[in-house]
Amino acid sequence: AQKVTQAQTEISVVEKEDVTLDCVYETRDTTYYLFWYKQPPSGELVFLIRRNSFDEQNEISGRYSWNFQKSTSSFNFTITASQVVDSAVYFCAPGKLTFGTGTRLQVTL
């Protein structure tokens, strides 16, 4: 079974601030995938990244970056220079079946 904890329920930042969304997971699998999704107010889920458990290289994609630490079972997501359009609920998912409770990010002017 897999379990994921997104301890931050809601985060509010001012535009241009950096923000990090935390994700801690539990799994008994030796190899697994980790995902982050974004759900804007319109409702659809947008795939952001998939990380394989044996690849601990951190990744940067534009203003997004991910910090995967297998030793602490964490897969944190950072948005640099946040924008209003980043306002959404962000879900961390260890695999396709389990989603965290989500972190609602509100970016204001």
Next chain:
Amino acid sequence: GAVVSQHPSRVICKSGTSVKIECRSLDFQATTMFWYRQFPKQSLMLMATSNEGSKATYEQGVEKDKFLINHASLTLSTLTVTSAHPEDSSFYICSAKKGGDYGYTFGSGTRLTVV
């Protein structure tokens, strides 16, 4: 790309009626699709795994006779909410996976309101 189309986006139905939601993979074939349910301000809960040409696999606590899933082709899965009641009102979303690094692509979701 990997596009999943879900229809309808919104539906209002009367209590006791049935509603069918379609999930189509537009530019790829998906032998497996997934159906989720999301209550307001809550996470997604996997309801069932839809397998092309065979019976769906339901998660514990999900009523098979209530939520009928049909995956008759490699590009289409349908979820039928039978004899809908107000407590079935929710946001239903499907997903499918294309090979490679596309991850899981989600449909745009269907907001069902049973009155």
